[in-house]
Every structure is written in C-alpha cells, then in structure tokens.
Amino acid sequence: MFQRVLCRAPIAAAVLISTSLPLHAETIVVTGVREPLSVERLAADVVVIDADTIRASTADSVADLLRREAGMQLSRNGGPGHSSGVFIRGAFSGQTVVLVDGVRIGSATLGQPSFDAVPLSQIERIEVLRGPGSSLYGADAIGGVVQIFTQRGDAGTQVDAAAAVGGYGSRALSGGVRSRQGAWDLAAGLSHERSDGVSTLRPGDQFGNHNPDRDGYQLDAAHARIGFAPAAGHRIGLTLLRSRQDAQYDASEYLPDFSQDNTPDFRDRLDTELAALDWRGTLRPGLVASLRAQRSVDDSRSGGNSIDVFTTTRRQVGGQLAWASGMLGQLVVALEHSDDRAFATPIGRNVERRTGAAVLALSGDAGIWSWQGELRRDDSSDYGGVSTGRLGGGMRLLPQLKLRALAGTTFRAPSFNDLYFPGYGVETLQPERGRSAELGLVWRSADTEAALTVFRNRVRDLIGYEGDRSFCPPDPAYDFGCARNIRRAQLDGSTLSGLQRLGAWQLKAQLDFLTARDETTGARLSRRAAHQETLSADWTGAAWSAGASVLHLGARPDSGKQLAAETTLDLKAAWTLAAGWTLQARLLNATDRDTEPARDYQGLGRQAWLGLRYEGGL
Template sequence: MKSPILRAVPRAVALSLLLPAAISPVFAQATNTATTALQPVIVVGTREAQPLKDSAADVVLIDADSLRDSGADSVEDVLRRYAGLQITRAGGPGQSSGYLLRGAGTSSTVVMIDGVRVGSATLGQAAFEAMSLGDIDHIEVLRGPASGLYGADAVGGVIQIFTKKGQGPLNITANVAVGDYRSREGNIGISGAQGGFDYAASLGRETSRGVSAVRPNDQYGNYNPDDDGFRRTVATARLGFTPVQGHRIGISATQSKLNNQYDSSEYLAPDYLPDNTPDFRNHLKTRQISADYRGVVNTLWTTSLQVARNTDDSRSGGTELARFKTDRDQFTWQNALQLAPGQQLVLGYERVGETVQADGYGDVPKRTNNGYFAGYTGGFGPASLEASLRSDDNSAYGTHTTGGLGVSYALSSTLKLRALAGTSFRAPTFNDLYYPYYGVRTIKPEQGRSVELGLNWQSGSSQASATVYRNKVRNLIGYDPDSTGTTCPDGYGGCANNTSRALLKGVSLLGGHRFGDLSLHATVDFLDARDSLSGARLARRAAHQESVSADYSPGVWSVGATLTDVGARPDTTEPLGGYALLDLRASWRFLPQWRLETKLLNAADRDVQPVRDYQGLGRQFWVGLRYDMKGF
C-alpha cells in the first residue's frame, strides 16, 4: 500500500500546475508598487541579510502589507495561511495555542522576536495567544531543521517576528474595529527617524466575550456553559541612534498582558471531588527587553552585539492560582566576514541562562547554555552553497554538535533546484527535567536527521515552489505511563521519558500569481508523521492542509477571500474530522489616509473542533476603520 505522501504526489503536482502561486506573499505586494526592483531580504536563513531568492532553505516571508490586509484574527492564523503551520488551540482566539511546523511538536520550533528567543522554559513554547498583529512589521519562517545556526529546539524550524522600526518622516497609524461576540480591538503607533535617531512605538488592546472553550459532554467533565473570553494589551517600543554611518545602537522592549478564561476542574480538600464551577483564568505577562549594537568595522567585517531578557510569567487556576515564571537572559556576539565578493563567513557566540520560579518545583537549578556557531554562504556562478556548524554546551544535558549543508543550482533564469541536509535536537524543558512526580533529570534531548529537495520557479509576477522533506527523530520525549518503578522513578504514576522515534515526511507547495488587479496565492501541505516503532500517526497532525486566497484591488476598494482546509487528525482516543473555513474581507479607501474595513470570518458558520473537546468561534462579522498618515 502506498504511503499518504506517495498518494499525495499526483494531487500536489496538479495543484502546482493549476496554481503557479506564491512562495511569499511579499512578492504579490511588491509587483504592484513602484519598488518592484527591490528584492525581498531575509535574515533567518543565514542570520545575516540575504535576498530571499538566493536562499537555499525553505523560507517564507510574510510582509507588512500581507499582515495588514489578510483579515486574519491572530498571529497563529497568519502563520497557518502563509507558512503552513498546523495550529492546535484550546478554544477560540486568545486561548492557549500549540503549533506544528513540518509535523514537529510545539517545543521543537524556535520562536524569536527581534532576535530574542521567547517562550516559557517550563512548557517549552511561545505564547502566540499573547501576541498582537498590530505590533508586527513582518515575519520570517524557516521551514526545516536549523540547529546548526540556532541550537536547541530548531527541529521543525525557526519563526522570526520583527516589530516595527522607525524610518523616514513622522508617521502615525491607528485602527479600531468591533465584531461579534462583543469583540473590540484598537491599536495606535508612531514611527520615524530624525537627526540620527530612529523610533517606533505602539499600543494595542483587544477584548472578546468568546464562547465556552470546552464543548458539552467532554471526556473529563470540564464543560462550564459560561463564555470564555479574553483581554489582551500589547505595547512595543524601539529606539535607535546612529552616531556615524554604519554604526547603530538600539534598545527595544515588548510587553504583553493576557487575561483569558478557560474551562477546567480542580480537586480540593477535604473530599477532592472534581469541581468545574470556578471562574478559571490565566493571567499571562510576557516581556522582552534588549539592547543591541551593529557596526561596519570595515568593508570586510561587520559585528553585532545583543543583550536581552525574556520573561514569561503565568498565574492560572480557579480558586487557587499556580504560578510559573521563567527568565531567559541572552547574550549574542555575531560577526560577518566578507571573504570575497559573494563569499561570507558568519562566526558567533551565544550564551543563554534560564531560571524558573514555579509552585511545587522546590529548588530548581538555573541552567546555562554556551553556543558557538559558524555559517558560510558562497556563490559560484549558477551554484551556491550554504553550510552551518554549531556546538552547544548545556549545564543540564551536556554537549551537542549540529550542522547543515545546503546547495542550490540555477537550471535557468527562472528555475532553481535546492537540496539540504542537516541535524537538529530538542532540549528537554524544565517540566521534562524537574516537574514534581513527572520530570526526570537524566532525560536525553531529541535528535533529528533531515534531508529535503526543493524546486523554485519565478517568472515575472508568478512564483511557485515545491519541497519534499524527510526528518527522522530519535529519543522522542513523551509521556511514559509506567507506575511500577521500571522505567519511571518509584512513586511516580508516569513520567517524561525518551520513549519513541518519529518519522516526519511530507510535501510543501507554495505559489502566487497576479492577473492585473487580481492576485492569487496558496499554500498546500501534505504530512505523514508517525511513530517509527508502532507505525501510528502522531497525535493532532493532519495529513493535509491547504489555504488558498484571492484578492481583487482595482483602486480605492478591494475584496478578498481565503479558504483554509484542514484534514482529519488523530487525537487521544478518537480521531477528529477535517474542516474548512471561508473568510471574506473588503475595504474602501475613501480618503488617501483613511480606509473602512470589513471581514466575515468563518462565513459558512462551520463547527470547528481544533483539538478534542474544544471549540472555536462560529461566524463572526467585523467592521473597522484604519488611518495611516502616509497613505496606503
């Protein structure tokens, strides 16, 4: 019997022929402006600026116009539409979210904001539910292992989020919107540059009444018919000073406060019976603060320094709150050396220290990681080479060396062949190591080996790409139910353990095309993610996911639609059916700086079960007003 991936190939080929659509949404935007000669630039692929078209890696760039015009309701939704991430969310917007990149678990993808690694060190994941689209300038997603440059956890890839940076004259932007479920949002921002200084700041607020996060008759009896809404406030600020050309000193800060309701049960003395009636809430505060310097020492050497702290502080529960607070201190020194025209060597050192304050943990040691990395990029006529090598020495789990090698070859002026191979690893989280009656201090990091082959095509206003990948992961960290003291410590009812191996393989298609005022783009992903020992599909991974968008913009008004289709997924004891969501949007620019916007999310009012026993929102209508001092 053919595997799902082999059965998917004919469908993938057909879709790629029917939709010569977008490797990157930025392309469709750029071809409609006066800056078409400017090639999109990324940094995530090599840690230094690089034209997107030259990358040997599978990289998606989501630009500012795409973020503004997508009509998406969250950062997670944008990443699903444009980068093919699969999303697992415990309810509607504002609820806790997981994310699966190329089938790798949530803890197996690195998330960064302005170069700072973010997320909870206890859970091992970033809180997308605490982020706002209004503060983001653009997002870069490297799909595929990248531990050779970024160290631990880059098994699925790397997501780099960049906040807005000041340039040019003073600009003021603002937007307000109201929607069903008593949803409200507003954001205001300023940016600009003058006299050697550049500045940008924004403040946003979002609220929604929501719906009950848990569905009736759930398996654990957590359902409570009250609505589970959220409140979120996000503020960002960036300030830079360029005393002389080629040298910039900057500071930046981002803070988010999230208060979201959820359904659960607690078991209190004296009878310890389940009680689902309290108002369960999660109070989450995240903060990133950094200072950085970048200087062009001479024509051959550019150096960068960054010192940063990321804090993730959560208090959650019903009548009793549990607190989990992690601090991550990061120091990075990076040097780019131009060996010759088209030949670059990147050398760097990165130190990360993590500390935890958590109820019930007791005395948890601080862990530190020292990473040394090198990356090379070189062009040789129609061929190019990318290589990386990194050594990480961690106080909790030892030393690991990883690397990657990528080559690309221009078969013609429009067609490029790519091939990459690399190793990666995921570090155990603090929960895996230290959580009471679950963590095991001797647990080993996961280790992965990956290969991929890709083909990129670009001609005029059309782009398309196809990537086939295969990633073998061993020492998979998971839950071991042993209660006999055989594989788990005595007295444990189960524990974290290296229990399995996984094989993640798939096909990814991206594309876009513009016909005059009509633009199309699509992402199509087929995934076969399995436990290598049992052959069972890994939980919550859909075998396929597609997102197709069309936008028509003849002038001062525009209309658009996005159809997202998610396949069936295994989830605990029973499978979840697939679902499709249709989102509609329209806008009218009635003055150069003013635009009226509407959107209809889940237009068909589909019943969505993102994970077992949880539910998303039904049909939701929004209307809003947007202002941009510079015009659109």
C-alpha cells in the same frame, strides 16, 4: 515517502496557479543565516509575511496568520486569545523556536513558545524558517524558527491608528508612531484586544469540565524600538516589549470530599516582557560586527481558586562577526552565552540552565550555483554538549527556475518539567535529536511564483511517558511512571504552492501533505492532519478592494477521537474614504462552520468585523 509525494505533485500542480511565497528576487531575510541575505541565495525554505499581507489578512492572531501564509497546522484550546500551538512540518510547538526582534520567548518549564504574545497590529513582518534550524539557533528548532519583527522607525514621521468592533463582544484598538530624525529612529505602539468569546469546551467533554459561561480574553501590549547612529555604518538599538494576556477557560477543581467542581472562574494570565540592547557596526568594508545583551520574562499564572505559577527568565549575551570573504562568500562567526532560570509551583523550587554556544556559518553564490553551511556547538549545564550542522545549496536551471537541497541535524532540550516535575521528571534525560533533508524547486517571474518542497525528518529519543516502573528512579514517587527518551517520529511530506497576478487580481494557493507517525506504534501523531489546503483571491481597485480565502483542514486524531475535516471561508472588503483613511469589513467563518481546534474545544462561529484605519505622515 518521497516517491509517493512526487507522484502527487503533478496532480496537485494542475489545480494550482502559483505559490504562497510572497518573495521577490530582492527580498532580504535575516533568519536564514543570522545576517541580512537575499532569499535567492538561500538553500533553506524561508517564508516572509510582510506588513501589507498582515494588514490585509483576515487572521485573528499570529498563530492563525502562520497557518494561512506559511502552510502550518494550528491547534488551539478554544477561540482567539487562548493557548495555541503551531506545527511546522508536523513538529509540535515545543520543537519550534519563536523570536521577537531576535529575543527568544516562551516557557522553559512547559517547553512551549508564546505565539500570540505580540499583537498583529505591532508587527512589521514575520520570517518563518521551515526545516532544520538548530545549527543557527540551538535547542528546539527541529521543526523550524518563527521570527517576529516589530515596527521600526522610517524616514520622516508616520502614524497609524485603528479601531474595530466585531461579533462575540469583540473590539480592537491600536495606535503607533514611527520616525527617523537625524541620527535617531523611533517606533512605539500600543494595542488592546478584547472578546467575550464562547465556552472553550463543548458540552459532554471527556473530563466533565464544561461550563456554559463565556470564556473571553483580553490582550494589552506596548512596544518601543529606539535607535541611535553615532557614526556612519553604526547603530545602537534598544528594544522593549510588554504584553499581558488574560484568558478564561473551562476546568475543574476537586473538593475535600473528592467531588468535582467546574464552577470557579479559571484563567490563564500570561505576562511577557523583553528587552534588548545591541550595537551593530561596519568595521571596514565587508566586515560587520554586532554585540547584543537581552532579557525576556514569561510569567504564566493559571487556575481558579488555586493558582499555579510558571515563570521563566532568559538572559543572553552574544557577539557576531560577518565577513564578506570574496569567492567563498559570507562567513559568520558567533558566540553566545545564555542563562535560563525558572520557578514553577509544581516543582517548588528555582531551577537553572546555563548554555554556551559557538556558531560558524558560510553562504555564497557564483554563477548558477549557491551554497550555505553551518556548524554549531552547544554546551549546557544539564544536558551536556550537542553539535549540529546544516549543509545545502542551489542551482539555477533557468533564469526563473531554481533547484535547491538542504540537510541538517537538530535537537530539542528537555524542558524543566521533563527534568524536575515531581513524580515525573528525570534529571538524566537526553535531548531529542532529529535529521532532516529536503529538496525544492522554485519558479519566480514578474507575475508568477511557484514552489514544490519535499521533506523528510526523523526524530529520535522523543521524551514521553514511561509506564514501566523498572525504567524509573527508585523513589516511590515514580510508582506510576516517569519521563523517558522512548519514542521515534517520522515526519515526511511536501508543500506545493503558487501565486499568480492577473491585473487587479492576485490568486494564491497552497497544498500541504504530511505523514506524521510514531515509528514504534505506526499511529499518526496527535492533531496532525494528512493534508491542508488554502486558496485565496484578492482584487484591488482604485478605492476598493475585496477578497476571499478558503482553508480546508483534513481529519486528524486527538486523544482517542477523530476530529472531523473542516472547511472555513473568510471574506473581506476595504474602501479608501480619503487619503490615509480606510474602512475595513471582514466576515470570518462566513458559512458558520462548527470547528473543533482540539478535542472537545470549540472555535467561534460566524463573526463579522467592522473597522477604521488611518495611516499617514506628519
């Protein structure tokens, strides 16, 4: 696989001008080693999507933004506001950790993160670790880690507000304030999104669930981050977030006479809450400590006349020491304890998982060399002990050119549905385990950035459906099969990306190649395209700006059907009316392409948006 990818790279490089890495030498990230560190010192592949990129993007959600800026593939059960999954390097959504201000979110029963619990309007930046992350963040980081940072108070006082209307009865409102006064800092915001949408399913879907009514959504969210600095080098922080999403969808219920009824008003209602209290302080020069207690709730209620409930409550406490040790670099030691509790109506009872973890990480640089390595041990009440590690380094070949390499081990914990769902779950399931390696080449200069990454990931003990009754528990409930560690996956590929600044112009491109197969059958994994390309051009003038972006997604299999390749074009323009005031226009899917984000589901056609934004100080 590596040989095939390296043969493709020079051909693709000829059509590229630069890379999708919006990073510079002084870009500081947290996700790469759990402590603030310059991206230049990392062997890991970390993508930063900053506030300017988020505000200027034509993306309609966090998941849509990620596939445009981080080279991931997107699957969604309908249009904006509906359940979505992001595949990092071919790993499915349940093999990705999603954090909001360091707090993990998502359902432990369904085994899925909540990508769209936070509106784009409340996000300051997003860091995406592509590749092995279990040695830092524990279970499920087989594909990588997505960390969302909400806004935080700045010097002085800043306010922002935005209102927009769009096709399909869509509208969006948001407002926020950020301030730092003396020892206190504060950021708070509110947002509201709503759309009438289209029917989530196409006529003639395979299960006969199509209902021609419109399936819209509404998302309301509020967040606050409060900080107090009792002394120089110390800060106590409180983070609060609450979002409520209500999305309609097409489905069916079955009447007493076993006839199918697709007319009820089916809805997914997802409430997400998180709270975190933390302290961070400099004990002496080069020694920084932090303590943290956090809680998150993911409450999902789905159905028409009959409602299924899936509720996850996560509590975690932890402490960390970071020591600038001198020649060896920065040493990080962390201890964590988490308690995951869940209730699901199909399971019919409360279930719990307690996990303790210890982390040891080292990163440093000297001359042209840089290095990083981690070890982590997780001990769980239901899947036992798992050790993971990661080792990598970089070498600066030229002032602008860096070679990096990284290898690591990962694992995914069985979801509570995998363990306890009646007639399917098996309590003796073991975690899925992966081994990943990558090689990268990065060029950065004042106006040009380019990168090539080649990766290989092997995942074994994948949890899937076992139809052979002899491998299942003796209970008659398992007469039709059960969950079992039966599959192996091959995830190989490459990413070639670039960015070029030419005066008032900025050009970006990214090419992603992926081989994602079931090693047992040789079949391509569902919903993974063999390639995806993005290209954008942006122009900025004194009062005007404009841009265009193209995304091409290759054909991919899904539940026995081959989904056609798709190419979508988005256009945007903005006009600064006065200091702080900007009029914005967007035309999404400008060519009105018929898209199928998952089998039998349909996305939106052409959609125009017009909005007004204010950002300024008080």
